[in-house]
Amino acid sequence: MQLKHLFTEDRAVSPVIGVILMVAITVILAAVIGTFVLGLGDQVSETAPQASFSFDYNSTSGDLVITHDSGESITSANVEIVDPSGSATDWDDAANNGDGKITAGESDTITLSSPSSGDTVRVVWTSESGSTSSTLQKWTYNG
Known part of the structure; x- marks a missing residue:
């Protein structure tokens, strides 16, 4: 194994992690925005009194x-x-x-x-x- 070759290698795991993080953020944002657009966010605070x-x-x-x-x-x-x-x-x-x-x-x-x-x-x-x-x-x- 050549040490010089190790430092000049262009392949990495970071693009895969980046794509996974972007997909996760998109799903979470879609869920949050969807709840408020459909009006489900307002119903959360409307609980019956005790x-x-x-x-x-x-x-x-x-x-x-x-x-x-x-x-x-x-x-x-x-x-x-x-x-x-x-x-x-x-x-x-x-x-x-x-x-x-x-x-x-x-x-x-x-x-x-x-x-x-x-x-x-x-x-x-x-x-x-x-x-x-x-x-x-x-x-x-x-x-």
Whole structure:
């Protein structure tokens, strides 16, 4: 082996590594740009709030009182109460302090007319953009 020949050799591994790095960078950039162009980046930050609700049903009047027990305060415009028939009612913020937020201790009442065993009432949160929704709590009638 000639030492002079070793230092004058033109072949190297660096072009192969360069091509691999360029392909990797291109794939990563395409993934990042694709997520934001398709709007998936906005949905990452739209997670459902953590809150706990309790339910108190009065069988004589048919009223179901839903109370926010603990957890994050929630914008009342984003919360609906879905009854067993599937119709949704906005959370009545005026019945509380009217500040636009549902905080611990605030409640809302809906009336159930002759519920059947297994009927479910859900408290549903929808994100500001309307692209994400989640059931925060549900209550099932066991009469």
